[in-house]
Amino acid sequence: MAKNITVELCMGSSCFARGNSEILQAVETYLNEKGLQDRVELVGHLCLGKCNQGPNLRIDGTDYSGITPEEAISYITRALEE
Numbered sequence: 367m368a369k370n371i372t373v374e375l376c377m378g379s380s381c382f383a384r385g386n387s388e389i390l391q392a393v394e395t396y397l398n399e400k401g402l403q404d405r406v407e408l409v410g411h412l413c414l415g416k417c418n419q420g421p422n423l424r425i426d427g428t429d430y431s432g433i434t435p436e437e438a439i440s441y442i443t444r445a446l447e448e
């Protein structure tokens with residue numbers, strides 16, 4: 367059975383300035399286009415404590431740092447397929 371995942375996006379000011387605003391938009395668009403809202407819980411955080419490595423994203427407890435919107439989508443896609 368297809369599994370559900372939790373995606374935590376850092377919405378702290380440092381990560382937001384480093385690109386998480388674009389990543390948030392890209393992820394929301396991707397989930398809408400693919401109809402994945404029921405399988406992906408998207409959560410915002412104030413700070414994941416790694417500001418100088420941002421933008422930071424956490425998928426089911428695994429952290430990804432310094433990512434682009436394209437990388438965020440591919441990590442989410444991979445996590446859904448695992």
Ligand code: FES
Nearest residue numbers: 376378381414416
């Ligand atoms: S603002 Fe994102 S880790 Fe601190």
